[in-house]
Amino acid sequence: MTLNAWLPVFALMTSLVASLVIFALPERGYRLRTAVNLGAAVFKLALVAVMVWGVFQGVEYGVSFTMVPGVDFVLKADALSMMFAGLSAVLWFLTTIYAVGYLEDSPNRSRFFGFFSLCVASTMGIALAGNLFTFFLFYEMLTLATYPLVVHRGTERALKAGRTYVIYTLTGGAVLLLAIAWLQGLAGDLHFQEGGHFGGADPAMHGSLTLIFVLLIAGLGVKAAIFPLHGWLPQAMVAPAPVSALLHAVAVVKAGAFGIVRVVYDIYGIEASSALGLLEPLAWLAAFTMLYGSVRALFQMDLKRRLAFSTVSQVSYIILGICLFGPVGATGGLVHLLHQGIMKITLFFCAGNYAETLGIHRIDEMDGAGRRMPGTSLAFTLGAFGMIGAPPLAGFITKWTMGTGALAADMDWVIAVLVLSSVLNAAYFLPILHRLWFREQSGKWPHERYWGRLETSAWLFWPPVLTAVMTVLVGVLASFPFSPLSWAELVVLRAYSS
């Protein structure tokens, strides 16, 4: 086998090996652990960069083993894989930096970072999985790796949230397994393939295919937090900030959304999904979730809870985008996979900074925080405006592309949903920004800490600032080669031309 075949395996193994090494390290080995963490993250970033360049040039990376006859373990890197892998590699690097600063002096760091790396490995596996079976393996591995992170604090609330999380996700996983097994029985081992498998499916199969589709979406929809399967997400925000950042921006919800993308594009095929009449109901469900999440967010006073409901809403943008039949709408949905990640991780980093530096958890405690923490607050402001969809930030590119796609697909009602969702986003983000910048500080901060020159620890300061800069750049430079938009266009071009 050539090196090309092994690159995806290396990318996967990097985090896996790092995880095992970290578990083996003693709790006090702070420097060594940080070095392993960051070293692995940088190495993986490099591997992904090489593969992105290769995929762009048309190189195929992939490896396949037969586990039992009829069931293969397949890893491969296509343009869509690289979107998720790239997001995961970049944001993981930043989250690692952030987590090192955030968990300073707290107990059980070895355990935390071990599972943390295992989590990365799982998302890498999800990104690179070449068929449903492989996807499922890593999808469940992700559940198991994130549980210890959610309950990391060990408090009553954390354990309760963890229980809810596991019940939701394992049930979802069981449904997913059932659907995959049924599909396997019906059509054999299905590799992800651009254009899908059911282009000219036998009409006799339509009933089962529809039912399987519903089951697949139900299984994947738990992690993607589609209404009414979203209940675990707002509870899981008791986890430490870097974990929330990771759950909401990169790993869990994205794994669900990414799975739905794979099912619609690479298993059923967009033409067949549309012909079976599966896209329209899913689009309505996604649209409802968008509005529902935003309305719920409006009534939360806890900052992280408000952000959590915002995630429920934003992830459904992705789902809605891929339900818009046509290349432009699909581009809008896919690009949001990256945009939402960048913006939401910024917001969660900032929420963590307010909590760690000033002891702020509630929105009504944030008055005047912009003066005390201008860098964090500026990052938060950019992230929030991005979420609202204000141009020229990331969220605007998503919304504009999706809107154009919706009109091309004759689904004009989507414009109304996009507009309404933006108004709701503005309604729950702008008051926070007003508090940050235009209210005077009322009384002492709940629990203030100082770190020399910067407003907070440098480990906590730079990650949100960098992701905020990215929020601006991916919007302003949307037409630049290798921007998320350009890459999403490449993915869609390949999906629709096949």
Added chain:
Amino acid sequence: MTAFDVVLVLLAVCLPLLYPAMAVAAGYEKAMRYALPLLPLPALMLALGTAPGWQLELPWLLNGGLWGMDELRRLFLLLTAILWTLAGVFAVGYLKAHHLQRFCVFWGLTLAGNLGLTVAVDIASFYSFFALMTFAGYGLVVHEGTAEANRAGRVYLAMAVVGEMAILAGLLLASAAADSQMLPDLPAAIAEAPQRDLMIGLLIAGFGVKAGLPLLHFWLPLAHPVAPTPASAVLSGAMIKAGLLGWLVTLPFGETSLPMWGALMVVAGAVASLGAAALGVCQQRPKTVLAYSSISQMGLMVLMMGAALANSDVAQPLIAGMALFALHHGLAKGSLFLSTAVAIPLAPGGRWLMWVLIALPGLSLAGLPFTSGAASKLVMKELLEPDNLEFAMAAYLPMLISAGGIATMLLVWRFLWVQRANASYGGNSAMIWLGWGMATVSSLGVFWLLPQPGGLPPTPGLDAMVNQSWGLLWPALAATLLASVVLAARSIKQR
């Protein structure tokens, strides 16, 4: 374009955009204050120094960027740059130390938005700069931090978000219909699209929030007065015109005649010009009176817009006429707003001179002969001559213009009256004198030095003003008479 021009274009937009970065490090408060008047200077050089017609492609920007300047954009750029420069000079002397850096940050961002939208030709940059101006403008409105300012800010923001969304939906529909990301392709596509009326409605309403269209204007008399005075001047002089520019570059002028929309806009314009005057004369504070006067004046521009929508063959000269009117009103209104914060000298001679100078831009608004107002009014009258137009409302236009003239003058008298009661007396800092003085001079002078925009009847000369002086004067005289009667009645009643 030469390399120098390219640098100038980028500098014109990026200088105010990046200027807020000075606030990152502490200790630059003084530098930031004195930099305020310098920020629009590259844009001013751009408007004066380059010939209209240039375009700059920025293919990596958003959905593919294109900036450019035509005759229309040049007039708006000129107004924006001059007014922000003079308001900036004024602000140097006016601003207190209270949250100075924060004010400067929002000033720079709002300015960048206002200048950028004027040169943007592609939809995404135009909408980006428009949104930047809108949201950064909030920082100027609520700057004082009073309960009143916060309330005004809330109304401003709520309506602004609604406006932005209407614009977004309108632009999305139009862009999809045109299958283009460029503004100049929109009007023709809108004219032919099956959803034409929806698009026009969304765009009129969306930009109408900024331009103070009746029923979308509620934020305006709240927000323009509570902002610090130099910010009020740019809000009411320049930013309100961004709404007008938005209309002019997106709506299907000259493509097809839309009598229904034309009639609707004439009604809206009439309601704005007369209704705002009726509300404005009841106000107690000078800046609120001026804010209503802005709505009233925008109403006159909306009258022209209605005629242009309904008569595609005369749309081009009407657009040029609206642009000239906008320039005239922007400079005059800027000067009037600045005058509200200038202390009156104690020496009797200085006092008289001062009142005359304060009143002059107001009299110019009312269209007294030999002012920019007279020139734009004569142009407007000629363009709205019923013989030139073919739609049902045409016959009412001369009457509406005259009524608008009476309303304007009444508001000017009301402004001077409440300003006299509210004015402070004493000395001013040099920068306040300079900013207000230059604003007044440019309000009276710039108009006469303008290059003629294409398609416009020549600016009326002195003899035309002499010939038509009765037509120009009688509405103002009628208003003066009316005001005198009311005042006389009041003083009799008080005895």
